[in-house]
Amino acid sequence: MKKTSPSSSKAKTKPGAAAADAPSAKARTAPAPAVAKAHKHEGHTAAAAADGQGKYVYCVIHSADPLQFGRIGIGTKPTDVRTINYKDIAAVVSDTPLQVYDATRENVLAHESVNETVMKTHTVIPMSFGTVFKTREDIVELLRSAYDAFLDVLSKMQDKLEFGLKVLWESQEIVRVIEQEEEDIRRLKTELSSQKGSTYFARVQYDRLVAAALEARSERFVKSIMDELSDVSVASRWNKPIGDKMILNAAFLVPRDKEGVFDAKMKEIGVRYSKLNFRYTGPWPPYNFVNIRLKLERAKDAK
Amino acid sequence: MPVERTAGGTSLIDVLDRVLDKGIVIDAWVRVSLVGIDLITVEARVVVASIETYIRYSEAVTQISPVSRPAVEQGHAHDDLVAENASLRAQLAVAKGAGRPPRPRKAARR
Numbered sequence: 001m002k003k004t005s006p007s008s009s010k011a012k013t014k015p016g017a018a019a020a021d022a023p024s025a026k027a028r029t030a031p032a033p034a035v036a037k038a039h040k041h042e043g044h045t046a047a048a049a050a051d052g053q054g055k056y057v058y059c060v061i062h063s064a065d066p067l068q069f070g071r072i073g074i075g076t077k078p079t080d081v082r083t084i085n086y087k088d089i090a091a092v093v094s095d096t097p098l099q100v101y102d103a104t105r106e107n108v109l110a111h112e113s114v115n116e117t118v119m120k121t122h123t124v125i126p127m128s129f130g131t132v133f134k135t136r137e138d139i140v141e142l143l144r145s146a147y148d149a150f151l152d153v154l155s156k157m158q159d160k161l162e163f164g165l166k167v168l169w170e171s172q173e174i175v176r177v178i179e180q181e182e183e184d185i186r187r188l189k190t191e192l193s194s195q196k197g198s199t200y201f202a203r204v205q206y207d208r209l210v211a212a213a214l215e216a217r218s219e220r221f222v223k224s225i226m227d228e229l230s231d232v233s234v235a236s237r238w239n240k241p242i243g244d245k246m247i248l249n250a251a252f253l254v255p256r257d258k259e260g261v262f263d264a265k266m267k268e269i270g271v272r273y274s275k276l277n278f279r280y281t282g283p284w285p286p287y288n289f290v291n292i293r294l295k296l297e298r299a300k301d302a303k
Numbered sequence: 304m305p306v307e308r309t310a311g312g313t314s315l316i317d318v319l320d321r322v323l324d325k326g327i328v329i330d331a332w333v334r335v336s337l338v339g340i341d342l343i344t345v346e347a348r349v350v351v352a353s354i355e356t357y358i359r360y361s362e363a364v365t366q367i368s369p370v371s372r373p374a375v376e377q378g379h380a381h382d383d384l385v386a387e388n389a390s391l392r393a394q395l396a397v398a399k400g401a402g403r404p405p406r407p408r409k410a411a412r413r
Contacts, residue, residue, distance in 0.1 A: 060327065103388070105315055108322055112312045126326035163308075164317055239320070240394045263308065270306030278306040281314060287321035293328050 054098040054132040055084070055139055057091050058114045059124040059285065062154050064088040069117055074101065074110040081114055084136055086143035089150050092118050093139065101130045115285045123157050125150060125292070126285035146294060153290055159256040160234065162289060163282035165266070166241075167225065167248035171214060173275060178213045185209050218247045221276065225269055226250065232262045237288045247276075251288035259283070319387050324395065 056074050058081070066083050073079030073094030083090035092114065101107045111129050118124050133139050143150065179189050188206045192199050225248065230236055233252040241249045254262045270278045312318060 103319070103323065108318050109312055109315065111322055112318045116310075116312055126322070128324060128326045128328045129322040131327075131329055164311075164320075240397055242390050242394065266308070267306050280306050280308045281317050282308065282311055284311045284321065285326070287325035290326055291328075292326070 054096050054134050055091075055093040055136065056096040056101070057093050057127045057131050057133060057139065058111060059092050059118060059126045060143070060150050060154070061090055061092060061118060061122040061124050062088060062151075063090045063122065066090075067092075069114070072110075072114055072117060074107055074114070081117075084139045084143075086140050087147065089143055089147065089154065091139050091143060092124075096132055098132060098134065101132070103129060119283070119285055123154055123159065124285045125153050125157065125290050126287050142294070146292070149292060153292065157286050157290065160253050160286060160289075161256055161259060161283035162286045163233075163252045163254055163262065163266075163280065164284060164288075165225075165229070165248065165250050165252065165281075166246055166279040167221070168245045168277040168279065169218075169221075169247055169275060170245070170277075174214060174217060175210055177275070178210060178217070182209075182213055185213060221273065222248045225273070228265060228269060229262070232258060232265050235289060239288070251284075253286060253289050316387050319391060323391060 061083070063083060063085065064087070066085055067090070069081040069092065071078040071080055073081045073096070075094070075096055079094040079096065081092060081094045084093055094114075108129055115124055115126050133142070179185055185206065188202060188209065192202050192206060195202060226236065226238075229250075229252055233254045235253040237251045239249040239251065241247060252262070266278070266280055270276075270280075
């Protein structure tokens with residue numbers, strides 16, 4: 001599962017790629033990764049990190065008991081994934097060298113795969129990729145400090161799953177449909193093909209009408225799909241579509257016991273909108289519905 | 304067109320869409336919000352002895368150096384990641400523009 005090729009997803013990232021190339025070049029000249037700075041403070045926390053070991057955190061769950069999830073951890077060698085507990089909540093972690101994890105295919109899929117394993121038996125609050133703490137005590141402190149918030153979010157996410165939906169279309173195909181269905185556009189098209197001399201103004205008008213018709217259709221499709229799926233989910237979230245073929249990029253939060261209903265609805269919609277291409281994924285940890293930002297400070301006694 | 308569901312972890316692009324800046328993010332303040340359900344703001348500071356590793360979008364991109372990648376994976380994964388990162392960064396820029404508070408990256412990295 002980890003090695004599956006996302007070949008189908010490759011094409012649509014291309015449009016955005018060129019546009020955002022400049023900031024990426026800038027980023028490459030950014031200062032050395034945070035872990036390099038860690039050495040400056042090594043003296044203060046030498047005892048804790050003498051072995052160069054840190055803890056990679058995957059998610060926070062509800063559990064009063066220490067749990068083991070097997071040797072599925074991130075890193076070059078498989079590591080044990082287990083919990084660090086505080087009261088009735090726990091962080092799911094594995095040992096790791098103190099390092100910045102590259103967002104490589106292996107690493108992000110390992111992060112996701114642990115979350116999915118844990119999710120089979122627990123409600124998870126996923127941690128964003130690449131968070132490494134130096135010591136067990138720090139993680140306990142994290143759980144203690146944000147305990148109420150974690151507990152609240154865990155109870156709200158209880159027995160809910162996230163599903164993703166991206167809807168794509170081939171706009172040229174839709175343009176053909178529009179040309180058939182919309183009187184004004186059809187007439188202009190005929191004029192354009194029969195007209196002698198300059199067709200400039202007719203062409204401009206045609207382009208404008210087609211663009212407006214495409215947008216109207218996209219909005220109509222999206223609204224009706226969202227409306228129907230909102231009826232079978234408890235919450236939904238819109239993300240920005242990626243590339244010019246995508247008209248909808250959304251996430252839905254669905255109660256576990258409504259999964260079948262949601263699934264059936266999705267398939268029914270797919271059959272109905274035969275001109276659209278649906279990319280339906282999940283279940284996911286509720287990444288799109290949990291947004292916890294934590295400020296970390298160095299403790300005074302750690303100097 | 305028949306719609307088939309694919310499991311979460313099978314598409315790198317969809318994983319990256321989520322794991323890089325969603326969920327619990329070590330950042331500059333505590334802000335808990337459940338999008339579409341509720342919005343709770345918690346002002347709290349988490350004081351720990353150390354937080355040493357801290358990765359963000361731009362840093363994630365910085366880290367993608369072809370030398371650190373196994374040769375087999377190189378072409379494919381690298382291209383995918385670069386393209387994906389670029390498009391995600393574009394999304395992020397838009398999201399920021401739409402009113403999300405900027406991330407005080409410098410303050411958070413120590």
